[in-house]
Amino acid sequence: MIDNSEKLKIGNKSFSSRLMLGTGKYKNLETAVKSIETSDCEIVTVAIRRLPTNLHNDSNNFLNTLNWKKLWLLPNTAGSQTAEEAIRMAFLGHELACQIGQEDNFFIKLEVISDPKYLLPDPIGTLKAAEFLVKKGFTVLPYINADPMLALHLEDLGCATVMPLGSPIGSGQGLNNLANIKIIIENSSIPVIVDAGIGTASEAAMAMELGVDGVLLNTAVSQSKNPEKMAYAMNLAVKSGRLAYCAGRMEKKIYASSSSPMNLLSKI
Template identity: 65%
Template structure:
């Protein structure tokens, strides 16, 4: 079903508006980007521009030293009037640590001129081998941060019950992983992600594991509200080109989802009418 907040004018597809709404913010792009693993700052900046993203996520632990606010830092190279900063708690192993880092993230948003930005991508990951998020720690941190009026976007294993619990707590999104962080394996948990999407009344963002544009297409085709991508772009041979490709993939998948695909048939059906042809 076409979303109620979508203004569709099929006379000119370029006029379609289909904004992403998270909390009290409206975004024109459904592609979120991470900022790690790029070869250099120039490539990172160019890739971000090619992606046409509206949201950039940054690990706050990397920005704790004052040197991170020097002119050659990526944060100082971007236009924060057109891009929303999403601080994340990557590297936190406990709920308490994540809460502290989220507070620092809000202060960094203020430094970037986004005084009222209370967004946080919540990651609690004690598992250093497989980098799987801790569901109990995530719930604990989310409950506290929501009580302090943060807009919480939790990164989770694709567990439909956990996703619903976080939504009921008041999380602005749920962000199930497609496959392990940085693996590029694509959507290895497709069935669970579909269940989460079907049961959610908040945006579902597929985060982690996307390796190329077709993975982004598939995530959007099954009804994900957005995807978050880092390694697939940063570690491509030509990151700027991959950023463009994934941007197009997000659009293609979203339009296909809204168009509502044809039903699969068990046998072939002619595409041309057979009526009126001589025997």
């Protein structure tokens, strides 16, 4: 039997699934919940700005419909244009985690984005916010450009992961930064999660085959024609990509090589 039980460790938490899902852009609440369930993901990220300050006063809120005994909340600071805004959002994120019974949850997906057109993360603001939040005890998962040197600086600060984008968020362009992502994987001693740009299951599998530790995506599922089916496809893609990486692909060769050697044929 194939053993694929190696868990993804982020901070002091371990997860069986290496797929993480966002919660935006779904057509309705039911589709979002079913897609999350079908994906078998264990980490769900939610923009803090989209949530009320008190979940208990809003019984119809999305977070109240999910099973938080099986899922781990990853609040994100989406919409923050400065380090200061992101820091404030991080503390609100922990308060929201407490409201769903995850008092020990100090995870934060750190996004500092001041570019309104391409939504590219601000490296200086990200570094500044990450340093502060790590010192305050947060488990920081920073969303970054595929910049190998920035990734090393964030690791040195104590971030729990680095999350380079495959291509601009929500674009579905796929993995346009392969060379730099490979360098980040090679240099990193913390998990590398590809975040943003993936449009379909084959791209998720490709990311995992490179050796990334996980994939975070949203639009590829929520904006597909059948989100529930695409969520399942992503589930399988991440698992198969991880298995392929662990198995090790064959060496590429210039010339053809018979799959049935002649010395074997002669014995038949």
